[in-house]
Amino acid sequence: MNAPFKQAERLGRLTTVLGPDALVLLRFDGTDYMNELFEYRVEALAPSGDVDFDQLVGTHASVEIEGRTGPRVFDGIVTRTRWAGVGENGHRYDLVLRPWLWLAGRRKNQKIFHNKTVVQIVEQVLGEYASLGDPALEVKLGETYPVLEYTVQFRESDLDFVRRQLERHGISFHFRYSAGNHTMVLTDDVMSHESIGERPYKSYDGHHQAEGEHFWDWSPERNLTTGAIRLIDYNFKSPSAAMEVDRLGDAAYAMGQLESYEYPGDYLDQEGGRVLAKVRMKQERGQDRRNRATGDCVALGAGKVFSLTGDPAPGVGENYLCLKADYSFVSEAYGSGGPGSDGYAFTGNYLVMPETAPMTPMKRTPSPVVEGPQTAVVVGDGEIDCDSFGRILVRFHWDLEGAKSMRCRVAQNWAGNGLGGVVIPRIGMEVVVDFIDGSPDKPIVTGCVVNGTNGNIYGLPDSKTKSGFKTKTHEGSGFNELSFEDANGAEKIFMHAQKDMEEYIKDNQSTFVEGGNRSITVQTGDETKGVLSGNLTETIALTRASQANKIVESAVAGKGGPGVIAYNADNVITMSAVDLINAESKDKIDIAALNKMTQKSKAIDIEGGESIKLTVGNGKIEMTQSSIVISFGNTRISFDAETLDQVAAMIHLNKDG
Structure with a gap:
């Protein structure tokens, strides 16, 4: 595109991917922020109306303005452009420039981060935008930040997620500009910010001509803020540990100690709470001292430090950090009058704070809330994977990267010191996951559900009257089971032990069979009854039948009394054997009948040793x-x-x- 307009000798210049002077600068205004996204609006002129928007949108555009102390570059991504009509000297176009970080707000995501610091998390998320800057991100932090066990980005844009993490830890950001590039800079101390040196205050007297950049309006202000922070949280690993922390601010005015109490504080121990309380207090108290200024300081932008000099005014001689700058620049007209025919105007409105005040960003970005439970699949090693708290790992259906969750506690039907129930969901089961306080960082498993793979153990709806609990042998094919059949006329309780079954009763046990039969079958092995202290009594209304290859009964004298076996019947006791009935005593055998005793045999042998x-x-x-x-x-x-x-x-x- 051949351009009849030339910018080289002008005070304001626009550079785009369309080539030199394809679009020339007419007007520039916008706002630069700390901890917010800048937005610059550019009015440009082109000789024709056929500018290719597809080439322009999504690329870098830079504005360079000559200030009294040198040129200043503003750079951004073209996020919007429009043809604004035909003017006297050509076609007018409007462009909106925003930082590459703005693109992170156009994409929502859901990710899980394990054992990373906030800096590592931010670098990983924003690393996908690294090609948009050279470099896109610069870290200038003085503090050391803890490793976070589990952090979730949930239904939020990359931008909101990053800002939420930075605000939580008290990390600020601003942008540094160069031709065709801008860099996001992370800081946590004012000493990490670039200084532009001194800028004087010259009071307004009808005009504001000066030899150098200066302010002609200067207005200090104070704001009442929260003056104290109290936090509390809970850690299930140390439920009785002291967790409450507080932090008092430095405000000296009335109501300056107004306290804000917050739960949950989002920390794991009291020391971590003290760190967060300090951050929260700095966030609140950092809103107190402000200064508003107007001037033509082209070099002053968000994140820059300067020293105020000049006419007497509150705060002269102190250093200040710029938090916000509103710019307005009107270029010389393009026309027959030539350069400079319409004059030059640059104005800036600035919001600054003393460098001694806390520069911690406010906690403004809302945390995502999981509105209700979700389901997930249990994952891990082997068939059962849990820790000492019974916590398990799950994979959420929304996790495209297949990451595991943190160890999730599993709600039991009962849990106490030395009492309760334990059922650990196994690998492959689908579980219901709820979230404490609605936080995606705090999952808790509340139950299991069937699905197309893990069906009901009895088959529905045919077995709809049957309830039960069935386990599976670990690394085997057996099972244990307790089931209840409630079909009318077929009610039944069934219990199956794959190997052993033990009962331990501290006092009494009773079994009552109202009608029907009771049977005990030992298919292979022995049955042993032991009454270690006391008696064994059996009452049989009709007949007791015992059948065995050999029946051995013995009574042993002990603490419970003499060793005695007694048989008693109201009518008849009958003993029979095909071969031999043998009664033997090491001392005496007494047989007595009150009426008659009969012995009948083909032959009777009676032998007495003496x-x-x-x-x-x-x-x-x-x-x-x-x-x-x-x-x-x-x-x-x-x-x-x-x-x-x-x-x-x-x-x-x-x-x-």
Whole structure:
């Protein structure tokens, strides 16, 4: 494009990607900020109306203005342009320049950051815009910032996320300009800011001509601010630890100690709370001292420091940091009159603060709020991955990078010191995640849900009357289960132990079967009953049947009393065996019947090691190893191996009848 306009000798010049003098500067105004995004409006002139907007939008454009102390460059990305009509000397165009950081506000994102400092997080997020500056970001911080375990960008633009992190930690930013470039500078101390030297105050007297840049209006002001900060938070790892912190400001005016109490304070321990309370106090008190000025200081922009000199005024001799600058520049006209025909005008309105005042940015960017629970998938190593608090890792459905969450606590049905319940969600399960205070940085798992892969364990709706709890053997195929069937007429409780089952009862246990049967089956192995102190009593209304290859019963004397086994029945006790019934005692066996005792067999053998004695009333038969004695009253027959004795009042031998 051949341009009839030339800017080289003019006080204001515009440079774009369209080439030298394709667009020339007519008017420039806008605002430069600390901790905000600048916006510059440019009115330009072109010889034709065919400017290619596609070439212009999204590229750098620079304005250079000659000040009394040298040139000053303003640079930005062209974010809007329009044809504004045809003027006397050509086609007019309006351009809006904004920082490359403005583009970060055009893109929302959701990301998780693990174990990074705020500086590392900001560098990572803004690193994707690095090609827009040379460099795009410069870090000039004096403080050391802690490693953050878990930080989430949630449904917020890159710009809002970065500003929220910087504000939280008290880090300021401004922009430094050069031709075709601007750099975002991070600072946390006024000493890191560039000084432009002295600038005088010359009071307004109807004109403001001076040999150099100066101010002609200067207005100090004070603002009542919050004067004290109190914070409190909670850390589940140390629930009884002191967490409250406070910080008192330096305001000396009435109501200067007005306290703001905030929860949660967003820290993990009291020391971290003190650091944040200090930042919050600086944010509040930093709004107190302000000075408003008007002048033609082209070199003064947001983030620059100067020393005030000149006419007597409050604050002369002190150093100030510029927080905001509104610029207005009108170039010489392009026309038959030539350069300078319409004169030159640059005006700046400035907001500054003493360099001794806190320069910490206000906490303005709202934190995102998760409005309700979400679901996520449990991830980790192996089948079960938890820490000593039962915390698990999850992956949210919105996380495109597949990052893991922080360790999330799992809500249990009960939790106390030495009591409660524990159920750890396993890898692959879909869980419900809620967020404490609605903060995406504070997830907590509240339950599990079924899905197309993890279906209901009993199959629905066919088993809709069945409830239960079923686990799975870790690194195996078995399971434990407790289920309840509530179908009318088929009610049932089922319990399955994959290996062992133990019950421990401190006092009493009772089982009552109202109707039906009770069975115990030991398929392989033994069954052992032990009553270590006390009695075992069984009451059977009809018949007790025991069947075994061998039945062994024993009673052992101990602290509970003598070792006794007692059988008692109102009617009959029956014992039978196909081969042998054996009753044996190391001392005595007593058998007694009040009415009748019957023994029946083809052969009956009775053996006594020393003696056998039979007694019926006055009649006796006594057998010993040496003799046999039969007696009734005073009548007796005794014999041994050699002798037969008979004693009676009368003896009949061979008597008939």
